[in-house]
Amino acid sequence: MSIPEDEQFEEYLKQFRPLDAEPLPMGKARGTQRRFGFAAGAVAAAAILAAAVLTIHPRPKPVQSTHDAQASSDAERPARAPQQARSLRAGVENPVPLTVNSANALLNQSSSIDEVVERFIVQSQPVPIPKGKHSALAVLSQEDPT
Amino acid sequence: MHIFGAKAGEVERLYCEHGSALVLFAAAMTGERSRAQDAVHQVFLKLIEYGTLRQIVDVKAYLFACVRNAVLNEAKARQRNVELDPESLPQQAKPGPAGDPWFNPLNRDRAAELDLQRALRALPADQRQIIVMHIWGGLTFSQIGDVVGASSNTVASRYRYALAKLREAMCAKEACHVNSRG
Numbered sequence: 001m002s003i004p005e006d007e008q009f010e011e012y013l014k015q016f017r018p019l020d021a022e023p024l025p026m027g028k029a030r031g032t033q034r035r036f037g038f039a040a041g042a043v044a045a046a047a048i049l050a051a052a053v054l055t056i057h058p059r060p061k062p063v064q065s066t067h068d069a070q071a072s073s074d075a076e077r078p079a080r081a082p083q084q085a086r087s088l089r090a091g092v093e094n095p096v097p098l099t100v101n102s103a104n105a106l107l108n109q110s111s112s113i114d115e116v117v118e119r120f121i122v123q124s125q126p127v128p129i130p131k132g133k134h135s136a137l138a139v140l141s142q143e144d145p146t
Numbered sequence: 147m148h149i150f151g152a153k154a155g156e157v158e159r160l161y162c163e164h165g166s167a168l169v170l171f172a173a174a175m176t177g178e179r180s181r182a183q184d185a186v187h188q189v190f191l192k193l194i195e196y197g198t199l200r201q202i203v204d205v206k207a208y209l210f211a212c213v214r215n216a217v218l219n220e221a222k223a224r225q226r227n228v229e230l231d232p233e234s235l236p237q238q239a240k241p242g243p244a245g246d247p248w249f250n251p252l253n254r255d256r257a258a259e260l261d262l263q264r265a266l267r268a269l270p271a272d273q274r275q276i277i278v279m280h281i282w283g284g285l286t287f288s289q290i291g292d293v294v295g296a297s298s299n300t301v302a303s304r305y306r307y308a309l310a311k312l313r314e315a316m317c318a319k320e321a322c323h324v325n326s327r328g
Contacts (some may be wrong), residue, residue: 006309007304008310009312009313010281010309013281013312014281014282016249016258016262016282017166018166018169018170018248018249018250018252018257018282019169019170019179019247019248020165020166020169020250021161021186022183022187024158024165024187024190024194025187026154026189026194031318141167
């Protein structure tokens with residue numbers, strides 16, 4: 001019995017062909033890709049929807065003082081209506097300059113954004129000047145007769 | 147030596163080209179063809195999903211390394227989850243009876259295939275892997291060295307030792323099956 005040389009034995013071994021591999025389950029891979037695509041699409045759609053909602057309804061976060069926090073409870077809301085009407089009238093009669101604090105106070109006192117905007121419009125009307133006094137802006141804006 | 151992206155079609159072509167050798171390699175590690183097939187599928191599906199062949203230079207060696215890692219990871223997971231069964235461990239496979247066939251039965255008698263399979267199973271795991279990678283995978287000793295983390299000289303030495311044992315086992319089995327065929 002002769003032992004074949006290494007090369008001959010290698011050639012002999014190579015005659016044995018490995019069994020064919022089973023086909024790749026491509027459906028699984030495509031399913032994974034589809035799931036990933038669907039998830040990415042869902043996240044993108046949710047982000048767009050959230051951005052759209054925030055753009056259409058910007059809702060500034062109110063700064064609540066202790067006084068405002070007390071006034072912000074829902075139980076007190078109906079009782080605040082006459083007070084709001086009074087403050088609205090007071091705002092028209094004694095207009096105050098618009099500041100961040102006053103805007104926050106207005107937001108806290110008002111029941112809706114529209115009401116705040118309406119009050120801003122009312123407050124932005126020209127301030128009546130007492131008799132005997134002149135508006136510096138009006139004086140400066142006059143043309144020099146000379 | 148070339149670089150290319152891992153499109154699904156390209157991965158499928160690689161699977162057709164190397165799939166059978168990779169499954170044989172994984173079977174030589176696990177001792178079970180079903181586990182071997184799962185490991186190879188896992189590797190190729192990940193390639194399709196993540197396309198990680200873009201930066202790979204030696205794709206064939208990379209595929210063997212991926213399959214090897216997949217099998218080792220699966221074996222580790224089994225050891226964590228199941229009571230250890232010495233027969234199921236890749237490092238201790240195997241002189242027992244051959245289970246699933248590893249080779250194509252066409253044009254060849256089943257006895258010779260079983261002899262070969264049994265002789266392969268009797269080899270130590272590292273030598274068995276080297277034999278499969280070199281003979282049926284077509285990897286050079288240098289490529290095998292990259293896969294198993296050894297020098298090409300070490301790989302060559304192990305290969306020759308394994309080949310001698312394989313030949314001895316197969317020739318001892320019958321009245322030198324090899325000579326009658328070769």
